[in-house]
Amino acid sequence: MNILIFLVPAALLLGLLGLVAFLWSLKTGQYDDLEGAAERILFDDDEPEKDEPKKD
């Protein structure tokens, strides 16, 4: 059962990674326009997006 010493922290770390990724995506406004995001994937031009405005 000693293997648990490594496995449990590993599992928690991966879970935390997911949580941090979620909070980051929320903070950068990726949940602000779900309908728009669904449509934008169909645009064929690949012009890079200009910088995001800072949230004020």
Next chain:
Amino acid sequence: MNDAAVIAEDGPGADPEFFVRETEDGQARLDLVVAGMHCAGCLRKVEGALKNLDGVEYARANLSTKRVAVRWNPSRLKARAIIHALAETGFTAVPFDPKLLGTLDEQESRSLLKALGVSGFAAANVMLVSVSVWSGLVTDMDATTRSFFHWVSALIALPAIAYAGQPFFRSALKALRAKTMNMDVPIALAVILATTMSLVQTMVNARHVYFDASVTLLFFLLIGRYLDVQARAKACSAAENLLGLRATAATLIAPDGTHRSIAIENLEPGMKVLVVAGGRIPADGEILTGMSEVDTSLVTGESLPEQVKPGTPVFAGTLNLGAPLIIRVTKRDDDSLLAEIVRLMETAEQGRARYVRIADRAARIYSPAVHIMAAATLALWFALGAPWETSFTYAISVLIITCPCALGLAVPVVQVVATGRLLRRGVLVKAPDGLERLAQADTIVFDKTGTLTLGRPHLVNGNEVAQTDIALGAAIAASSRHPLAIALAAHGKELLPPLLEDVHEEPGMGLEAQLDGETIRLGNAEYAGGEQRDMHGGSELWLRRGNRAPVCFRFEDTPRPDAKEVINALKARGFAVELLSGDREPAVQRLAETLGITVWRAGARPAAKIARLEELTKEGHKVAMVGDGLNDAPALRAAHVSISPADAADVSQTAADFIFQGARLTPVVEAVDVARKARTLVFENFGLALAYNAIAVPLAVAGYVTPLVAAVAMSSSSITVTLNSLRLNLARRAKSPRES
């Protein structure tokens, strides 16, 4: 071209400069509501048009909220050019202040989403550990490993609960402070007690801990709550967009004679304001120069335009139909109609009975029952001689098993499905408890102008008038903005127009033109030499060609195309239908007869409308009010539940619980049906949740509830309730093809 014409072309839109804000790096930023942006194509066109402008640094459209954020270099571009560029692409854009619009909801939904993420993470990981423990209990897990796992669970669960449980703890505390009960009280209590007990159990190295129950409970409930807030925020932002799109600025005439835009709220008594033909009058005032006609239907419900000349007082919100007017803003008079409306609104607000939502009423019965049961369990086991630790464990397990997870989901999930359903049909549900109140209504009161009717006249005697006369009349009428002229022009738009010369309008009288050397006049009876017959209750235009006998065109306000069907459908659903209008009696009577409404009242002022509603309420009826005018606003507030069309006055829209879009009235029936179906589903959900408790509670009292049993009971009851709520969608979808 004179100044008035220039401004008219420019449009009466708000001056965008007011809404421009400066960002930290010196750029200008503007937020716009864009009408008609519905698809990916529109999104590209809007962003493309903006990015092609010289100086624009950033433009991002939001398809969910139909809003656009633009940042640009202020030295190279004016804000007006941005709106102009969008208008050229075919989109009406109106600036707004994001600080004023719906920021509260957005913050709430964001913090709920964060809590949801945290509780989701915790639920998954604690469950992972818990499943290992449950398997270990029946196989070979030793006490040390189990204790280690319990500590791991505690490590994840405690901070997660402290963070994600806050929405419930706060709301429960608020309810307790106000000495009332809501669903969050038993939820918060169960979560806190289960966590505390589990922590104690972990310390004494017992077999069972309930961390998984606490976190999954929070996770499920947060899903329900987030969806609820999200659905309401969507409906509210759509409603705000509707209002924003009509926000206008006033054109101020400065003492030196120059014109500039000014926000309506900055107008002060004594200022001179220009109102273009077709523009809304921005403030109460008195006419200085100009003769015109003013459409007061939004304010008084009167369907005929009122003649105005210098000295006539005019009200904010009315529409100038004829010629440009210059008005002097006057102080809001205390006996003006508007002041009366404002006063009535305030009283109606105070008098509105505080409605208690179904979920809270359920909580008021449920919570004490549950707490008494837990206390009884404790007493029973203690009396039977069990050690106090065991008695406490059993009592707390009663609380955990009865924790209203399914009850907490029973209302929001139905609410979300119903709101979404109605949103797709063009009905915005603004009030969170609107659906519940609408389901209770048994009487429905309609306003006439703009509600049952479209608020637009149309030609009724087209068959009696010669085609050549209609063509002639339509051709002249095309150059006027008077509603009757517009109706006539619309009626004859497919006929070949004769070639007219020298068309000009005499404000308040009519139009004159030349055709083959003859003078043609189109206007009121006096102007065109006709004989006024105001027995129709509608209104008329006369056409005279040279010296021939004048021809009369008669007009009536058109009922909405499906008004009769809707009235019949509402009657079939058991509603008593009434008509309360501010318009004159003949017009109201005829509409009532056409639509088969037996109870009607004409010439009703706002106070009379409220009085009638109070009378109905006293008789024990729950009244739904459907109205659009400013004069309906107090009644909308005073009614049990209220509905407005999307083109209603701002105040009315704000006062209403529901807003429906489009020319048809059917959404009203739709809303009633969905509201009633939603109520049935909510009760079914309560039934399901109680059935689960009926099975689980005896087990808990007897002390047979292990964490595994609790987890299974809670998840399955939550899932059953959610699936049952989704039936609302299925039922409507099966029915929709026949309806449309």
